[in-house]
Amino acid sequence: xxxxxxxxxxxxxxxxxxxxxxxxxxxxxxxxxxxxxxxxxxxxxxxxxxxxxxxxxxxxxxxxxxxxxxxxxxxxxxxxxxxxxxxxxxxxxxxxxxxxxxxxxxxxxxxxxxxxxxxxxxxxxxxxxxxxxxxxxxxxxxxxxxxxxxxxxxxxxxxxxxxxxxxxxxxxxxxxxxxxxxxxxxxxxxxxxxxxxxxxxxxxxxxxxxxxxxxxxxxxxxxxxxxxxxxxxxxxxxxxxxxxxxxxxxxxxxxxxxxxxxxxxxxxxxxxxxxxxxxxxxxxxxxxxxxxxxxxxxxxxxxxxxxxxxxxxxxxxxxxxxxxxxxxxxxxxxxxxxxxxxxxxxxxxxxxxxxxxxxxxxxxxxxxxxxxxxxxxxxxxxxxxxxxxxxxxxxxxxxxxxxxxxxxxxxxxxxxxxxxxxxxxxxxxxxxxxxxxxxxxxxxxxxxxxxxxxxxxxxxxxxxxxxxxxxxxxxxxxxxxxxxxxxxxxxxxxxxxxxxxx
Ligand code: NAD
Numbered sequence: 001x002x003x004x005x006x007x008x009x010x011x012x013x014x015x016x017x018x019x020x021x022x023x024x025x026x027x028x029x030x031x032x033x034x035x036x037x038x039x040x041x042x043x044x045x046x047x048x049x050x051x052x053x054x055x056x057x058x059x060x061x062x063x064x065x066x067x068x069x070x071x072x073x074x075x076x077x078x079x080x081x082x083x084x085x086x087x088x089x090x091x092x093x094x095x096x097x098x099x100x101x102x103x104x105x106x107x108x109x110x111x112x113x114x115x116x117x118x119x120x121x122x123x124x125x126x127x128x129x130x131x132x133x134x135x136x137x138x139x140x141x142x143x144x145x146x147x148x149x150x151x152x153x154x155x156x157x158x159x160x161x162x163x164x165x166x167x168x169x170x171x172x173x174x175x176x177x178x179x180x181x182x183x184x185x186x187x188x189x190x191x192x193x194x195x196x197x198x199x200x201x202x203x204x205x206x207x208x209x210x211x212x213x214x215x216x217x218x219x220x221x222x223x224x225x226x227x228x229x230x231x232x233x234x235x236x237x238x239x240x241x242x243x244x245x246x247x248x249x250x251x252x253x254x255x256x257x258x259x260x261x262x263x264x265x266x267x268x269x270x271x272x273x274x275x276x277x278x279x280x281x282x283x284x285x286x287x288x289x290x291x292x293x294x295x296x297x298x299x300x301x302x303x304x305x306x307x308x309x310x311x312x313x314x315x316x317x318x319x320x321x322x323x324x325x326x327x328x329x330x331x332x333x334x335x336x337x338x339x340x341x342x343x344x345x346x347x348x349x350x351x352x353x354x355x356x357x358x359x360x361x362x363x364x365x366x367x368x369x370x371x372x373x374x375x376x377x378x379x380x381x382x383x384x385x386x387x388x389x390x391x392x393x394x395x396x397x398x399x400x401x402x403x404x405x406x407x408x409x410x411x412x413x414x415x416x417x418x419x420x421x422x423x424x425x426x427x428x429x430x431x432x433x434x435x436x437x438x439x440x441x442x443x444x445x446x447x448x449x450x451x452x453x454x455x456x457x458x459x460x461x462x463x464x465x466x467x468x469x470x471x472x473x474x475x476x477x478x479x480x481x482x483x484x485x486x487x488x489x490x491x492x493x494x495x496x497x498x499x500x501x502x
Contacts, residue, residue, distance in 0.1 A: 006090045007097070009040055016044050016216065017199035019057030020209025025050060029189050029218060034100035034335040034342075035325050035372045043192040046215035048224050051184070055230050057210035058155040058182035065211050066152040066180035070124035077121035077177055079205035084114040087201070091166065091194055093327065098193045099165060100334040100373070101289055102326045112455070113170045116471075119455040123476045124178035132485070143490040150480040152180030153256055154232025157225045159246065161238045162188035162337050163292045163395075169195055171459070171470040172235045173212065179479035181233070184213045186225055188238075190338055192216040222246075229253060233479070236260070237294075240464055247467075258468035258478050260294065260460060262393045263421030266414035267297035267450055268436060270407070271305040272428035277448070279313050282399070285424055285450025287321060287377045290334050291397030292341070294465075295422040297450045299390060300401040301410050307403045311360065311381065318361045318377050318399075324369060335373040336396055342373035345396030349378065352389045358382035362397070385416060393419070407432065411439045420462030424450040443469075 015022040025044030033040045046054070065073070084091065091113075092106035099106075127150060135146040158172035169185055176183050187195035195214055202212045215221060219242070226234050226249040233256040236246045243261045250257035267282055285297035302310050326334030336342040349363050362378030377397045383390050389400045404410040414423055422444040425436045437445045443461045446452065453459065458472035469475050493499065 005093075007093045009097075012041060012094075012193060013196050013200050014041060014043055015196075015199075016046055016050055016054075017196075017202065017212070017214040018050060018054045019060075019213065020203070022199065023050065023053075029192075029216075031098065031191075031193060032338060033097050034337055035097070035327075037339070037371055037373070040097065041193070043189070043196065043216045045189070045217040046186075046221045050215055051221065051224050051228060054184045054213035054215055055155060055225075055228050057213055058184055059230055061208050061210035062152070062155060062182045065182055065208060066154075068180065070127040070178070070180075073178060073180060074121035074124040076205055076207050077117045077124060077174060080201055080207075081114040081117035081121065083201045083204055084110060084117065087197075088114070091197065094197065095165060095191075095194050096326045096334070098191045099162060100326050100337055102331050102334050105289060106326075109164055109167045112167050112453075116167075116170045116174045116455040120174040120178035120476065123175070123473065127178070135484075143488055143492065145487050145489050147485045149483040149485060150179075150477075151483055153479050153481055154181060155230060156181045156183045156233045156235060156479065157228065157231045158183055158185045159222045159226065159234065159236045159238065160185070160187055162190040163289055163294070165191040166194040166198065168237050169198070171237070171475070175470075175476045176235070176479045177211065179476060181479050182211050184215060184225060184231070186215050186217065186222050189216065189218040189221075223249070226250070227252070232256060233258075235470075235478070237470070243466070258460075258470065259466040260470055261421075261464060261466040262395075263294050263296070263419045263461060263465050264299055264391065264393050264417050265295055265297045265419070265422040265424070265442065266299045266301055266417075266440075267424040268404075268410045268414055268426065269300065269302045269306070269310060270410075270425075270427040270429070270432060271303045272432070273426035273448070274428065275306070275310060275313065278426040279310065279317055281424070281426070281448070281450045282314060283318060283321070283377075285446075286399040287318075287333060287397050288451060290336060291377070292337060292395050293451065295444065295451060295453075296395075297422065297424045297446075298394065298399055299414075299417075300399055301404050301413055302401060303410070304403040304405050311379075311401065315361045315379055318379055321377050323366045323374055323376060325372075333377060333397060335369075336375055337373070339373060341395065342375065345375055345394060345398065348389055348392070348394050348396070348398065349375075352380055352383075352387070355383075355387060357387060357389065360401075385413065391417065407435065411436060415439070415441050418463055419465045421465035422446065422461075
C-alpha cells in the first residue's frame with residue numbers, strides 16, 4: 001500500500017529551463033516508474049540548439065553573477081535551501097517514484113540537498129573575507145607585496161547520474177553557485193523529474209536568468225554539452241566509460257574537469273568487532289539505495305576466525321530485508337532503477353551461477369513482486385579474487401564475500417582493485433583501525449560504519465574512481481581559480497635597463 005500521494009504526475013514541470021525561461025522540446029524521452037514498469041511521463045530531450053542557448057545564457061550572466069559579493073550569492077543559496085525544505089515531501093515522493101529508492105531514503109536525500117545549499121551559502125560568505133588575503137612569506141626585504149583573489153572558474157557543465165538524482169546535482173550546483181559560476185545542468189535521462197521541478201525553485205527564489213539552466217536529455221545531450229567550446233569546466237558524476245569520454249572532451253579544450261566515477265569498495269571485518277552492529281553496517285553499506293551506490297562496500301572481507309558465525313547472522317538478517325514498492329511503509333529495498341540496469345545485474349548473477357559461485361542469499365526476483373525491476377538482496381560466497389563479481393562494479397544489491405586470515409592479507413586484498421573510492425574497517429582495536437586506515441588506498445575510510453556522508457567533508461576517489469573532489473572546502477575550490485596579485489612597493493625603479501627619468 002502506498003503511503004505517499006502528494007505528487008500530481010499530470011501536473012509536473014516538464015520543460016527545459018534556459019536563460020530563465022521554460023522551453024518546450026519536440027523530442028521527448030519516456031520516464032519509467034521502476035516499481036510498475038509503466039511510463040509515467042515523457043521528459044524533454046535538449047537539442048544542440050537548446051544546448052547552445054543554455055551555454056550562451058550562462059555566459060551572458062557570468063560577468064554579473066561572478067562579481068557579486070559572496071554574501072549576496074549566499075542569500076540565493078539560503079533561499080533555495082528553504083524552498084527545498086518546504087517542498088521536501090513532494091520532492092522526496094517524486095524522487096522515490098522516479099528512481100525506485102525507498103521514500104525514507106529520498107527524504108534523507110532532500111535533507112542533504114537543503115543542508116548542502118546552506119553549507120555552501122556559509123562558504124560564499126566566508127569567501128568575501130578571504131579576498132586579497134596577504135601572502136606574508138615572500139622572501140624578506142623585497143620590493144613587493146602579494147595577495148590572492150579567488151574568482152569563479154566560469155561556465156560549468158554539470159552532468160550527473162540517476163542514483164541520487166537531485167542530490168548529485170546539488171553536489172555540483174551549490175558550490176558552483178557559491179563560487180560565482182553559472183551552470184548548465186544535465187541530469188540523467190533515467191531520472192530527470194526532480195531536476196525539472198528544481199527549475200521552479202530557481203524561478204521562485206529569483207536567481208538571475210541564466211545562472212542555472214536545466215537541460216534534460218540522454219548521452220547525446222551530455223556529449224554535445226561537454227564538447228561545447230564555451231564551457232570552462234565540466235563536473236561529472238557517473239560511470240568510468242563515460243568519464244573517459246568526458247575527460248577526452250575536456251582535454252581537447254584544456255577544460256577544468258572533476259570526475260566522480262565508480263567503485264568496488266571493500267569492507268574489512270576483524271574478529272574483535274561488535275558482531276551485531278557490524279552485520280547491520282555491512283548490510284547498509286551494500287544494500288542502501290537498492291545497492292546502487294558508487295561507494296557501496298560490496299566486497300566483504302571477513303576474518304576466518306569469525307567467518308561462520310558472522311556469515312550465518314549476515315545471511316539471516318539479509319533475508320529479512322523488506323523488498324517492495326518504495327513508497328510503502330517499512331520497505332527497505334525498492335526496485336533497480338530501470339530494465340537496462342536490472343538486466344545488467346541479472347547478467348552478473350547468471351554468470352556467477354555458471355562460475356559455480358555460492359548464493360548464500362537472494363540472487364533472484366522476490367516471488368511477491370511479479371512486476372517491477374526487483375532483485376532480492378544477494379550474498380555471494382565461495383569465490384576467487386579473479387571472479388567477475390569480486391572485481392567488477394555491479395551497481396546492484398550484490399555483496400561478494402571472501403575470508404582472510406591476517407591483517408596484511410586483508411589490506412592486500414582490499415587494495416587489489418582498479419578503484420579507490422572508499423573502504424570500511426570494523427575492529428575493536430584502535431591501533432588496528434589506525435594501521436588499516438593508513439594503508440587503504442582510497443578517498444574515504446569509514447571506521448566501524450559504512451556510507452555516512454557529510455557536505456563538510458571532501459568526497460572523491462583515487463585511481464579509476466575519479467579526479468578531484470566534490471563537497472567540503474575542496475569541492476568549493478574546484479569552482480574557483482586563484483589569482484596572484486603582486487605589487488611593487490618601493491620608491492626605487494627596476495634599474496635593469498637604466499631608463500632615464502622623465
Ligand atoms: P553514466 O555514465 O551512464 O551516465 C551519467 C551521466 O552521463 C548521465 O547524465 C548520462 O546521460 C551522461 N552521459 C552518458 N554518456 C555521455 C557522454 N558520452 N558524454 C556526456 N555525458 C554522457 O552513469 P549512470 O549509469 O547514470 O550512473 C552509474 C555510475 O555512476 C556508476 O558507475 C557509479 O559508480 C557512478 N557514480 C559515482 C558517484 C561518485 O560520487 N563517485 C556517485 C554516483 C554514481
